[in-house]
Amino acid sequence: MNKSELIDAIAADAGITKAAAKLALESFLKNVGTTLKDGKKISLVGFGSWSVSERAAREGRNPQTGKTIKIAAKKVVKFKAGAELEAAVNK
Structure with missing residues (x-):
């Protein structure tokens, strides 16, 4: 799933516009x-940290x-x- 597919899924699940879902996702990522x-x-309890x-x-x-380099x-x-x-x- 890419970003636009995730935005589409969020919009559908939440019953909001794609524009609103995009703003919400971008705010979350920021x-x-x-x-x-x-x-x-x-x-995020249940999801992860x-x-x-x-x-x-x-x-x-x-x-x-094969030369040694400093990382x-x-x-x-x-x-x-x-x-x-x-x-x-794992279901």
Whole structure:
């Protein structure tokens, strides 16, 4: 499912226009991004939670040349599925 298909599904399920569904989805995505950027965690009970984790700098290898390269430290987003979502996927 892509973004436009998700907007269509939200509009149909909620009985709202596609324009309203698009605004709601874009607001959700913006707020998730802003909250994670601020280093906070997001939890939606039954669905899952997002958090930000620090990945330390490390050494890796260039697969084409085999030379050692330095991989910079960075922040990564982690998602842990909630029990209800896992149950729905494994039904």
